[in-house]
Amino acid sequence: MKHLLKLSDWTGEEIIATLDLADKLKAEQKQGIPHPALKGKSIALVFSKASTRTRCSFDVGVYQLGAHSVTLSSAESQIGRGEPIEDTARVLGRYFDGIMIRTYKQSDVEELAKYSGVPVINGLTDDAHPCQVLADLQTIREYKGKLAGLKMAYIGDGNNMANSLIAGALLTGMQISVACPVGYQPAPAVLEYAAKFSGFTLTDDPKTAAAGADVLITDVWASMGQEQEAEARKKAFAGYQINNDLLALANPGCMVQHCLPAHRGEEIAADVLEAHANEIFDEAENRLHAQKAVMVKLMG
Numbered sequence: 001m002k003h004l005l006k007l008s009d010w011t012g013e014e015i016i017a018t019l020d021l022a023d024k025l026k027a028e029q030k031q032g033i034p035h036p037a038l039k040g041k042s043i044a045l046v047f048s049k050a051s052t053r054t055r056c057s058f059d060v061g062v063y064q065l066g067a068h069s070v071t072l073s074s075a076e077s078q079i080g081r082g083e084p085i086e087d088t089a090r091v092l093g094r095y096f097d098g099i100m101i102r103t104y105k106q107s108d109v110e111e112l113a114k115y116s117g118v119p120v121i122n123g124l125t126d127d128a129h130p131c132q133v134l135a136d137l138q139t140i141r142e143y144k145g146k147l148a149g150l151k152m153a154y155i156g157d158g159n160n161m162a163n164s165l166i167a168g169a170l171l172t173g174m175q176i177s178v179a180c181p182v183g184y185q186p187a188p189a190v191l192e193y194a195a196k197f198s199g200f201t202l203t204d205d206p207k208t209a210a211a212g213a214d215v216l217i218t219d220v221w222a223s224m225g226q227e228q229e230a231e232a233r234k235k236a237f238a239g240y241q242i243n244n245d246l247l248a249l250a251n252p253g254c255m256v257q258h259c260l261p262a263h264r265g266e267e268i269a270a271d272v273l274e275a276h277a278n279e280i281f282d283e284a285e286n287r288l289h290a291q292k293a294v295m296v297k298l299m300g
């Protein structure tokens with residue numbers, strides 16, 4: 001594994017080994033044991049979209065690994081003025097030992113990987129959010145003690161989170177049921193990939209997906225870049241909320257996960273978010289540990 005562009009590029013074994021390292025780094029950090037595995041290295045953190053968790057967890061993670069980060073927003077760099085990705089890639093590749101990028105098009109991330117000559121980590125595109133899903137899997141394993149054999153139900157938009165959860169869940173032996181309104185299903189290529197696994201089901205009925213679930217998970221109805229569709233999406237997604245009625249159909253002790261930021265009263269009821277706040281904020285914390293593991297695996 002050279003890059004983390006999307007989870008389906010990795011094997012289940014590579015994902016599990018990364019989660020094992022994430023657990024180890026987390027335990028060391030909690031005990032105050034330093035682990036400067038990337039001492040002397042530098043990573044560029046490139047953002048063309050807003051971020052709180054990704055930006056902070058990468059920056060702090062880089063520091064804890066003894067490395068140095070430079071954060072570039074597209075608005076404040078030549079990227080926002082139209083410098084081609086292949087040129088930016090060849091420049092950054094000469095300064096940095098790795099690049100994390102959050103942007104719109106998956107093809108831009110692939111191009112960065114092709115031209116930079118250094119490991120590239122996808123910090124979210126319109127198609128994928130692999131770092132988030134590694135943190136989700138780490139959290140589920142912490143709470144449930146395993147991944148294989150558990151059932152995850154994703155309720156909502158067939159977006160970047162859905163795409164990455166499908167790959168992450170199936171590669172680690174989980175079952176995943178995805179409930180999306182017609183017209184908002186995951187990308188055809190992702191459905192084609194998922195169809196190769198026996199553990200995948202797609203429905204437009206949240207209740208069918210949630211039945212017998214061990215983990216209920218959702219994401220916003222309008223992602224970054226879809227702000228102008230927000231009102232239409234609110235109508236299309238009515239009924240696709242994780243609330244206590246839906247949770248009642250899941251297995252006892254069902255976890256709730258949300259990548260955040262959350263819209264209470266839309267994709268998740270406020271009382272459900274608060275009742276499951278420990279799991280959800282552990283999930284946010286695990287971005288730090290999971291991404292440190294990714295950086296060590298790719299840049300160490």
Ligand code: CP
Nearest residue numbers: 051052053054259260
């Ligand atoms: N979940 C997530 O990626 O959060 P940010 O957009 O704040 O980075």
Ligand code: NVA
Nearest residue numbers: 159219223224259260
């Ligand atoms: N699907 C959301 C995830 C945010 C972390 C988005 O792309 O905006």
